[in-house]
Amino acid sequence: QKEVEQDPGPLSVPEGAIVSLNCTYSNSAFQYFMWYRQYSRKGPELLMYTYSSGNKEDGRFTAQVDKSSKYISLFIRDSQPSDSATYLCAMNPTNAGKSTFGDGTTLTVKP
């Protein structure tokens, strides 16, 4: 079983829809949770960074962490065609430089 499981997608939504991207994990040592956005043939770009449980909002993006359920989500409101990309969740335990990534979910937002 993988340490991090990400909803595989692909996901296709109309412009303006609310998008929910999700990851579950098994390692209770994970404390830091990241979402990256990766456009085709580009490097991953850090989108959201959350420590421990709770919500964090940045514009149209909300990251949610539920450590009791070992479940994290990224919500995108009012989705735009420019949001079309692969979204990767990643997480770190404390005192370690190695991130564990999910396999990514490819999102297409249709105009």
Add this chain to the structure above:
Amino acid sequence: DTEVTQTPKHLVMGMTNKKSLKCEQHMGHRAMYWYKQKAKKPPELMFVYSYEKLSINESVPSRFSPECPNSSLLNLHLHALQPEDSALYLCASSRSGDTDTQYFGPGTRLTVL
């Protein structure tokens, strides 16, 4: 400057060639990383340098040789690669080798013929 730069953007090499990938950051970060990413897969960690010392080597074949000449630069020397080594090679940096988030460069698209 919040950018990690990588050169070259694209590289095509034969199995007998020797080439190097370069990565640079000027954010004062003290940890730098090499990842390999195949199509439709997440990045796979190869090496981590922390304070210019190799701290993690994820059992990478010796045909990949990392080098960290100083805190801003990271190289990956390539020799006798195989076609299955074709991938996007990503460099990243973070403030330290601890739990700080990593910032990725755009990658080098490597094709081995």
